[in-house]
Amino acid sequence: MVYFIEYSFYPCLKAGEIGEWQMSEKNITNKRTCIGDGIYLNEIYDPKFKTNNIRIKFITAISEENYAANALLPPVLVTSNSEITSKTELSQKFAGLYGTSVGAIFDSMGDYQVLGFSTTPICDRFTIGGEVISEEVVRQILLCALSPDIKDGKFNEDYFRIRKQELMDIISATVNEKRSYGYMKAKGLTFRNEPAAVAAGITAEKAEKVTQEDLMRQYRYLLKSAHIEITVCGGGGIDNAVEMIKDAFSKLERENTEKIVYRRNSPLKSELENINEKMAVSQSKMYMSYKSDYENIYVCKLFSVLLGNSPFSKLFTNVREKLSLCYYCSAAYLDLKGTLMIDSGVEAKDIEAARKAIGEQIAAVAAGDFTDEELENTKLYMCGAYKSNYDSEWDMASWFEAQNTRGTSYTPEQAAGSINAVTREEIIECAESFKPDSIYILTSEEGLQNG
Amino acid sequence: MDKKIIKSEALGEQYSLIKHPSGLDVLVWKMDGFTTTEAAFATKYGSINNCFRVKGSGDFTTVPEGIAHYLEHKLFENEDTDVFDLYAATGASANAYTSFYETAYTFSTSENWEQALEILLDFVQKPYFTKETVEKEQGIIGQEIKMCGDSPERQCFYNLLKALYVEHPVKIDIAGTVESISHITPELLYECYNTFYNLHNMVLSIAGNVDEDKVIEICDRLLKPANDICVETKFPEEPAGVAQKKITAVFPVGLPIFCIGFKSEPCGEMEYERRGVLSSLIMQLLIGSTSPLHKELFEEGLINSQFGFEEFSGTDSFFTCIISGESRDPDEVYKRLCGEIERVKKEGFDEKRFEICKKSKYGGIVRALNNVENCANSMMESYFNGTTVFESAKLLANITAEDCRKALDVLFDMERSAISVVDNK
Numbered sequence: 087m088v089y090f091i092e093y094s095f096y097p098c099l100k101a102g103e104i105g106e107w108q109m110s111e112k113n114i115t116n117k118r119t120c121i122g123d124g125i126y127l128n129e130i131y132d133p134k135f136k137t138n139n140i141r142i143k144f145i146t147a148i149s150e151e152n153y154a155a156n157a158l159l160p161p162v163l164v165t166s167n168s169e170i171t172s173k174t175e176l177s178q179k180f181a182g183l184y185g186t187s188v189g190a191i192f193d194s195m196g197d198y199q200v201l202g203f204s205t206t207p208i209c210d211r212f213t214i215g216g217e218v219i220s221e222e223v224v225r226q227i228l229l230c231a232l233s234p235d236i237k238d239g240k241f242n243e244d245y246f247r248i249r250k251q252e253l254m255d256i257i258s259a260t261v262n263e264k265r266s267y268g269y270m271k272a273k274g275l276t277f278r279n280e281p282a283a284v285a286a287g288i289t290a291e292k293a294e295k296v297t298q299e300d301l302m303r304q305y306r307y308l309l310k311s312a313h314i315e316i317t318v319c320g321g322g323g324i325d326n327a328v329e330m331i332k333d334a335f336s337k338l339e340r341e342n343t344e345k346i347v348y349r350r351n352s353p354l355k356s357e358l359e360n361i362n363e364k365m366a367v368s369q370s371k372m373y374m375s376y377k378s379d380y381e382n383i384y385v386c387k388l389f390s391v392l393l394g395n396s397p398f399s400k401l402f403t404n405v406r407e408k409l410s411l412c413y414y415c416s417a418a419y420l421d422l423k424g425t426l427m428i429d430s431g432v433e434a435k436d437i438e439a440a441r442k443a444i445g446e447q448i449a450a451v452a453a454g455d456f457t458d459e460e461l462e463n464t465k466l467y468m469c470g471a472y473k474s475n476y477d478s479e480w481d482m483a484s485w486f487e488a489q490n491t492r493g494t495s496y497t498p499e500q501a502a503g504s505i506n507a508v509t510r511e512e513i514i515e516c517a518e519s520f521k522p523d524s525i526y527i528l529t530s531e532e533g534l535q536n537g
Numbered sequence: 538m539d540k541k542i543i544k545s546e547a548l549g550e551q552y553s554l555i556k557h558p559s560g561l562d563v564l565v566w567k568m569d570g571f572t573t574t575e576a577a578f579a580t581k582y583g584s585i586n587n588c589f590r591v592k593g594s595g596d597f598t599t600v601p602e603g604i605a606h607y608l609e610h611k612l613f614e615n616e617d618t619d620v621f622d623l624y625a626a627t628g629a630s631a632n633a634y635t636s637f638y639e640t641a642y643t644f645s646t647s648e649n650w651e652q653a654l655e656i657l658l659d660f661v662q663k664p665y666f667t668k669e670t671v672e673k674e675q676g677i678i679g680q681e682i683k684m685c686g687d688s689p690e691r692q693c694f695y696n697l698l699k700a701l702y703v704e705h706p707v708k709i710d711i712a713g714t715v716e717s718i719s720h721i722t723p724e725l726l727y728e729c730y731n732t733f734y735n736l737h738n739m740v741l742s743i744a745g746n747v748d749e750d751k752v753i754e755i756c757d758r759l760l761k762p763a764n765d766i767c768v769e770t771k772f773p774e775e776p777a778g779v780a781q782k783k784i785t786a787v788f789p790v791g792l793p794i795f796c797i798g799f800k801s802e803p804c805g806e807m808e809y810e811r812r813g814v815l816s817s818l819i820m821q822l823l824i825g826s827t828s829p830l831h832k833e834l835f836e837e838g839l840i841n842s843q844f845g846f847e848e849f850s851g852t853d854s855f856f857t858c859i860i861s862g863e864s865r866d867p868d869e870v871y872k873r874l875c876g877e878i879e880r881v882k883k884e885g886f887d888e889k890r891f892e893i894c895k896k897s898k899y900g901g902i903v904r905a906l907n908n909v910e911n912c913a914n915s916m917m918e919s920y921f922n923g924t925t926v927f928e929s930a931k932l933l934a935n936i937t938a939e940d941c942r943k944a945l946d947v948l949f950d951m952e953r954s955a956i957s958v959v960d961n962k
Contacts (some may be wrong), residue, residue: 113570134570136907161842173835177826182893184900208903212548214896244836252841259791259843259863264687366789368683397621397631407619410673413680431684459626466628466648473647476572477745477909 112476116486118495121336124343125314126490130482131322136212138320139479140224140331142231143191143202143487144312146344148281153199154293155304158253160190160201162301165245167229168236173245179226183219184208188227195491196422197281197350201308203227206479209321224327228334232309240298254290264367264528269429272373272526275361277352282423309338313346315490319483348491351379351424352523359524369413370434370529374444376426376520382512383421383492384504389516390419390426392464393451399464400447400456401428411440422491426520434532441525452517454510461510469502538753545927550906552916552926553749559760560736564916565752566744568909574650575913576743578661579641581921582733584711585770585854586638591732592767600729601720602706603678603713606635608726610674612642616665620656629653637707638851639921640733645910651751654743658759664730666723679715689788689959697796697859697957700784704773707855736763742917745909772854777802779955786959792841793960795867797860797874798849800953805853806923813848814898814932815944816858820846821894822886822941823877823949824860830877839864839873852922858948871956878949881942891938902930 114132121127146156170176180186186207193200207223210216235242260267274286316335318328354377380386394401394417401415415430432440450456475481475498489495496504538558544551552566584606588599613620613633624631629646631653642661644653685691695710702708712718743752779800804812824830824846834840844862849855864870905911915926 112572132570134568136903172832174827174829174832178890178893181825181827181897183896184903185897186900206904208900212903214899248836248838251838255792255841255863257791262689262788262790262794368686369680396625398625406677410676413677413684431680433680433683463625463628467625467630470628470647471630474573474645479907 114476116495119332121332122314122338123340124312125335125338125340126316127328127332127335128315128317128319128483128486128490129328130317130319130486132476132479132482133321135209135321135479137206137208137479138220138318138322138324139204139206139483140227141191141202141204141315141317141483142227143200143315143317144308145195145198145200145315145346146308146312148194148197148199148284150284150287152304153284153288154253154296155300156199156201157192157288158250158293158296158301159305159308160192160203161249161252162241162245163230163234164188164190164203165249166235166242167226168233169229170226171235171242176226180223183223184213186219186223188230194282194285196348196420198346198348203230206320209323211323220324220327221330224330228330232334232338234305239302241301243298246298246301250293250296254293257288257290257293264365265371265429265431268371268373268526268528269427271361271363271528272375272427272524275359275524275526276375276425276427277423280352282352310340311342311344313344315487317483317487319486320479349422349424352377354521355523358522360527361524362527362529364531365528367528367530369431370437370527372430372432372437372440373526374428374441375523375525376428376448377523378424378426378516378519378521380424380516380519382516383419384501385508385512385516386419386421386426388464388468388505388508389451389513390417391468392456392461392513393417393447393517394428396464396467398460400451401444404447405430405440405443409439409443411436411443415440415444425523434530437527437529445522448517448520452514454514456513458510461513465505465508468505472498472502472505543925543927545930548903548906548927548930550927552744554920555749555753557753557756557760558762559756560763560765561756561760562740562920563752563756564740564742564920565747565749566912566916567747567749568745568912571745571909572647573645573909574647574653574743574745574747575643575645575910576650576654576657576741577641577643577913577917578657578739578741579639579917579921580733580739581638582640582729582738583636583638583851584709584713585706585772585851586733587706588771589732590769590771592769597771598728600725601713602709602717603711604718604721604725604729605640606712607674607678607718607721608729609633609635609640609642610678611666611671611726612661612664614665614670615660615663620660623656623660624653627652627656631657635711637711638854639917641917643913647746650747651755654752654755655759658741658755661734662759662761664727664734666726668723671721671723671726675718678712678718682710682712682715685710685712689786689790689794692786692788693794693796693861693957693959696784696786696959697798697955700781700955700957701779701798701800701857701953702855703776703778703780705775705855706772707851732768735766735768736760737765738768740917740920742913742920744913744916777953779953782955784955784957786957787962788959790959790961792863792865793867793958794863795861795870795959796957797871798955798957799858799949801856801858801948801950803851803854803856807928809850809852809922810919810924810928811932812856812944812948813850814929814936815941816848816948818891818894818898818936819941819944819948820848820858820860821897822890823881824874825894827890827893830873834870834873839866839870867956867958875951875954878945878951882945885942886938888938891941895933895936898933899930902933
């Protein structure tokens with residue numbers, strides 16, 4: 087038996103309000119508490135885990151002006167803090183806490199930037215001799231987040247310089263991995279003039295211009311006004327440490343907090359746009375984007391997996407296996423932007439044929455050319471994948487974070503219920519609603535001539 | 538049926554090793570509270586096993602480079618159906634991979650694990666290769682090879698192996714080349730299959746939401762008893778020294794990428810396991826984020842957060858410690874690293890930092906037990922290495938800083954090291 091309370095009031099929890107549910111069968115508890123203006127604490131515990139994943143995330147609207155400073159902030163903050171001002175000593179401190187490392191988070195969700203920290207200490211009950219480490223891990227992270235290594239109004243000068251150079255190097259190195267480079271550029275084209283496209287235009291030169299003043303201004307802004315999500319997910323036994331988090335964040339002085347609207351469908355371009363970029367690559371990369379305002383995201387997700395996100399999908403079976411046109415060819419639905427992205431690795435000579443074959447598969451689904459067995463197998467595949475989130479504290483934390491972006495708090499079983507309820511007619515209707523928006527191709531000279 | 542419980546009191550975990558009458562060893566780890574089931578049906582056969590024979594059967598056979606990986610692809614096609622279609626009806630996610638020393642067929646599922654296991658055991662025991670299907674696969678694998686050819690990191694890694702190893706087949710890409718795979722025939726695939734896919738050369742590893750009795754019942758029904766054979770792989774004589782000290786390649790990259798490798802003698806079973814623990818501790822002590830050398834290189838801008846290290850090895854076959862990253866001056870990183878190794882050989886490691894690194898390593902062992910897939914893979918890997926999942930925790934408890942210093946001579950011999958660099962120019 088699964089017990090569940092729908093947060094009909096979410097995301098409007100006010101300070102001190104708590105939403106809570108328990109799944110007795112799985113021994114999992116989940117609690118969401120508003121601990122300040124726009125600050126939420128999510129606690130998800132399952133005693134089978136031997137670790138606790140702790141994430142502190144600041145969520146803020148993407149802007150070209152602040153993008154590079156936001157990217158620089160997490161690595162600067164995790165390098166040292168007001169108590170331990172040496173990176174090496176801070177590393178030693180965390181290594182001594184059973185190899186607890188602290189990672190900088192810099193990511194995006196639709197039109198928002200997500201920045202912060204993540205750490206996964208082992209549960210105190212698994213340390214040698216039952217040593218309590220959770221409180222010290224959290225104390226150090228809180229120092230990094232709220233009491234950084236600042237002197238005379240500036241972050242540690244050496245680390246600022248080194249981390250900035252590192253950021254510039256990372257931006258320059260995006261070209262190394264061709265598939266992710268191409269994906270970033272494709273998003274730039276697909277979401278042109280929208281915040282989600284900003285990352286594609288960031289250069290090392292722009293990062294170089296970030297000053298100490300920019301970084302400090304942005305840091306203060308985030309503490310005061312960013313939406314803050316804190317998640318503790320794992321084996322639990324960490325109550326005192328969680329109290330320290332609550333205490334520290336509830337004391338923040340907050341004003342003009344950002345009201346987040348995660349889902350902002352990207353407008354369809356009036357005409358299909360193409361960009362071909364030349365690079366010395368052996369295998370070309372092609373990204374085709376389609377857009378739709380179809381409301382039910384579970385129908386869209388099921389459609390995208392049926393089309394191209396399983397080893398028995400339309401794209402895998404037909405475009406890769408039968409026609410041998412692509413080494414990989416998969417579809418992903420970006421629910422926050424109402425966009426379907428099809429990502430393929432293709433030989434330069436086959437670009438045109440692959441483009442045609444992919445379009446034909448979408449048309450085939452829209453025409454109802456899929457069997458009930460294909461649909462049922464896809465549902466089974468997706469529902470199994472949803473349930474597998476229970477087996478990783480990282481995935482479980484991400485699952486509920488994604489639920490927060492949708493204003494829901496569905497368990498994997500409930501989301502599976504939504505998938506199972508989708509009808510054949512809805513899939514057809516959904517497929518018909520997706521219209522081509524843009525095509526980005528990264529290719530060699532030969533591909534440019536064929537594309 | 539022989540059954541052995543492999544247990545760690547300290548970590549509160551255990552799994553079973555069952556010797557099935559068919560000849561297959563079966564590893565089962567029931568993990569309470571977990572939803573998924575992860576299975577790997579694997580053979581001790583990888584890209585380095587290119588020259589082999591069944592013991593006592595006559596001459597060695599030499600096969601084209603990349604054939605183990607090719608065989609892995611082809612096994613998914615049965616005579617009458619595609620294996621993915623069978624899995625589709627179970628909800629399981631199936632996959633396979635070929636490494637230098639093993640090939641594994643895997644599935645992960647939250648539903649119907651018994652049916653998924655039946656499919657796994659059935660299709661791996663049913664090869665079907667024809668001239669037409671073998672030729673067709675050359676296009677797909679050719680594309681995979683080209684895709685990998687676009688990765689500067691992969692190029693840098695394989696170049697390092699070419700620099701370190703003069704003769705050993707570990708220097709050859711797992712997928713082979715477009716040219717080498719053009720020589721693969723159905724007959725050669727059957728020969729490799731019949732040699733290495735013998736149940737005595739394989740293991741089934743299954744972890745998570747699983748019932749041991751049910752696993753054995755399925756094995757009883759589906760496994761075809763195999764003759765007890767012993768496979769011999771012939772490796773060429775590998776000189777102690779390296780092929781070249783430095784190798785470079787040109788690629789479009791942001792910053793130069795480097796891999797520095799230290800080659801040592803291969804070893805097996807418990808010595809292999811111990812060396813794995815030692816090498817990981819040594820690299821953490823030498824150049825991990827707690828070390829003086831890391832501080833120096835980081836603060837001088839010679840390394841960044843892409844910096845890392847790993848032990849790269851196969852039991853009884855090859856053993857290398859690899860340090861990799863991005864740098865404006867990879868040669869300077871190499872020079873400083875060699876200088877630090879020389880210093881530590883004389884002065885030894887700092888005891889306080891040694892204890893910190895030991896604790897950190899122990900935390901890593903605990904973390905690895907949180908993940909079903911990792912547990913299934915660790916059982917399989919340690920089985921092929923002749924050890925158990927919990928051995929490293931026991932070894933770790935008894936290793937001293939002096940052990941690490943002494944091991945430097947074997948694991949970090951400057952004469953047996955090389956650097957690979959990928960740059961824009």
